[in-house]
Structures are given as structure tokens and as C-alpha cells.
Amino acid sequence: MSIDWQLLWDMGGHGAYVWGSYGVALALLAAEAIALWRAGQHGRAA
Amino acid sequence: MNRNLWRYAAPSVFHPLAGRLWPVFAFLAALSAIAGLGIAFFAAPSDAQQGEVYRIMFLHVPAAWMSMFIYFIMAVYAGLGFVFGTRLSTLMAQALAPTGLLYGVIALVTGAVWGKPTWGTWWAWDARLTSQLVLLCLYLGFIALSTAFEDRERGERASALLAIVGLVNLPVIYFSVVWWNTLHQGASLSASGGVRMEPIMLAGLLAMTVACWCHAIAVSLVRVRHLIAQRESGRAWLGRNDGHLQGEAAS
Numbered sequence: 308m309s310i311d312w313q314l315l316w317d318m319g320g321h322g323a324y325v326w327g328s329y330g331v332a333l334a335l336l337a338a339e340a341i342a343l344w345r346a347g348q349h350g351r352a353a
Numbered sequence: 354m355n356r357n358l359w360r361y362a363a364p365s366v367f368h369p370l371a372g373r374l375w376p377v378f379a380f381l382a383a384l385s386a387i388a389g390l391g392i393a394f395f396a397a398p399s400d401a402q403q404g405e406v407y408r409i410m411f412l413h414v415p416a417a418w419m420s421m422f423i424y425f426i427m428a429v430y431a432g433l434g435f436v437f438g439t440r441l442s443t444l445m446a447q448a449l450a451p452t453g454l455l456y457g458v459i460a461l462v463t464g465a466v467w468g469k470p471t472w473g474t475w476w477a478w479d480a481r482l483t484s485q486l487v488l489l490c491l492y493l494g495f496i497a498l499s500t501a502f503e504d505r506e507r508g509e510r511a512s513a514l515l516a517i518v519g520l521v522n523l524p525v526i527y528f529s530v531v532w533w534n535t536l537h538q539g540a541s542l543s544a545s546g547g548v549r550m551e552p553i554m555l556a557g558l559l560a561m562t563v564a565c566w567c568h569a570i571a572v573s574l575v576r577v578r579h580l581i582a583q584r585e586s587g588r589a590w591l592g593r594n595d596g597h598l599q600g601e602a603a604s
Binding site: 310315318319321324325327328329331332335336339340343346347350 | 406412
């Protein structure tokens with residue numbers, strides 16, 4: 308099975324919407340994970 | 354059996370248990386997300402009406418569901434803490450709130466991004482969107498109230514009351530597309546209406562929902578461990594558990 312990456316990236320002309328929304332979600336989830344990790348570090352240091 | 358279950362309500366017992374459980378749920382979340390995203394982008398066909406932009410739904414729908422489920426569970430925990438004064442229930446409610454808020458934000462942002470090419474607008478004061486925005490405000494209110502008072506218990510009781518009263522918003526969100534003539538489409542998956550989508554799309558949606566569930570459980574367990582550690586700092590059992598866990602990690 309071959310994947311047409313250009314087609315996947317383009318998303319029928321809606322690539323910015325699709326990948327943008329997944330990107331925002333990923334950024335928010337990552338921010339939460341980092342905040343939790345930092346809280347853990349801070350808690351251990353206290 | 355019941356006696357064994359109740360012992361987990363003690364922070365001293367739950368803290369190490371949460372430490373052992375969260376990596377399992379994090380792993381399951383990663384596995385389900387890989388499966389769900391694989392289906393969403395490589396296996397599911399284009400939608401006949403919406404084309405490719407519908408692929409946002411694999412993220413938007415589970416996030417919207419999670420924001421409601423988490424609110425319900427948070428309100429139940431807050432209610433238990435309010436009525437019975439159980440420390441762990443209150444902490445669980447506080448641990449769930451930021452994750453519920455996060456899923457609420459993801460649902461609204463992805464919905465807006467989907468709405469622009471589909472409806473031609475980022476936002477409409479539609480019943481579903483507005484009630485989802487109210488849910489976000491309830492989460493913010495809960496988080497703000499629980500830390501707003503110098504007397505911690507007062508804050509916890511006030512936030513618990515808000516969480517319980519806010520439960521009324523959940524059926525409003527769910528039935529908004531039935532009760533009012535909304536721009537937002539009706540449910541494609543419901544107990545009464547059945548499933549109105551391709552089985553492969555359903556599989557992707559369910560895999561992403563499992564991923565969100567497992568992620569929410571994992572991060573809430575980590576957060577409740579931090580809250581327990583803050584609240585119970587100085588207690589002898591906390592030092593023992595940390596030592597025990599560090600020993601486990603080293604071995």
C-alpha cells in the first residue's frame with residue numbers, strides 16, 4: 308500500500324484546518340503534560 | 354470485598370496505587386491513539402458531503418464527550434466530598450477539573466476550525482456551542498472557587514456546590530440539538546438513533562475515545578498524586594511510599 312503524502316497533507320484543500328486542529332490539540336496536551344511534570348519536580352524539591 | 358474497596362479511599366493507600374496505574378493507562382492511551390489516528394487518516398474514506406475536513410471529527414467528538422463525562426465524574430466526586438467529607442473524593446474532583454477543561458477547549462477549538470469551512474463561520478450562538486461554552490465556564494468557576502478562599506474547606510464546599518448545580522447543563526448540551534433548531538448537526542451515534550456512519554469511521558472514533566479516556570485517567574492519577582503529596586506533606590506514610598516507589602523504580 309503506497310501513501311500519497313501530498314494528498315494526505317493537502318486534505319482536499321483543508322490541510323490547514325485539519326492539521327491545525329490536531330496541532331492545537333497536541334500542543335494543549337503537551338502543555339498539560341509539561342505542567343504536570345514541572346509540578347512533580349517542584350513537589351519533590353519542596 | 355467492600356471493605357477491601359473502601360481502603361482505597363484512603364490517600365495513603367491510593368497514592369502508591371495511582372503511581373502504579375498511571376503508566377498503564379498512559380501506555381493504553383498511546384496505543385489507542387496510534388490505532389485511532391491510523392484509522393482516521395489512512396483507513397477511513399472521505400465523507401460524501403464534507404470531504405476530508407470531517408477528519409477533525411475523530412478528535413472533536415471524543416473531546417466533546419470527554420468534557421461532559423469528566424464533568425459528570427468530577428461533580429460526583431465533589432458531591433461525595435461535600436456530603437461525606439472524604440478527602441480523596443475532593444482531591445479527585447480537583448484533579449479531574451483541569452483535564453475536563455482541556456477537553457472542553459479542544460472540543461470548542463476543533464469545532465470552530467471545522468465550522469469555518471463547513472458552516473462558513475468560526476462561531477455561532479447556537480444552543481450546542483453556547484451550552485458547551487457554559488460548561489467551560491463551569492470548569493473555570495470550579496477551579497477558581499476551590500482555591501479562592503483562605504479557608505480551604507470553604508473553597509472546596511463552594512466549588513462542590515457549583516459542580517453539582519452545573520450538572521443541569523449536561524442534558525442541555527446533549528439534547529440541545531433535539532430541543533432547539535441548531536446549526537450543529539444531530540448525533541451520528543446514539544442509543545435511540547443507532548449508528549449513522551461507516552463501520553471503519555465508528556472504529557476510528559471509538560479508538561480515539563478509548564485513547565482520550567485512558568489519557569484522562571492517566572493525567573488525573575498523576576495530578577491527584579501531586580495533590581495528595583501537597584495535602585499530606587509531612588506525614589510519615591508519604592515518605593515511606595516515596596521510598597517504596599523509588600525502590601521499585603530502581604529494581
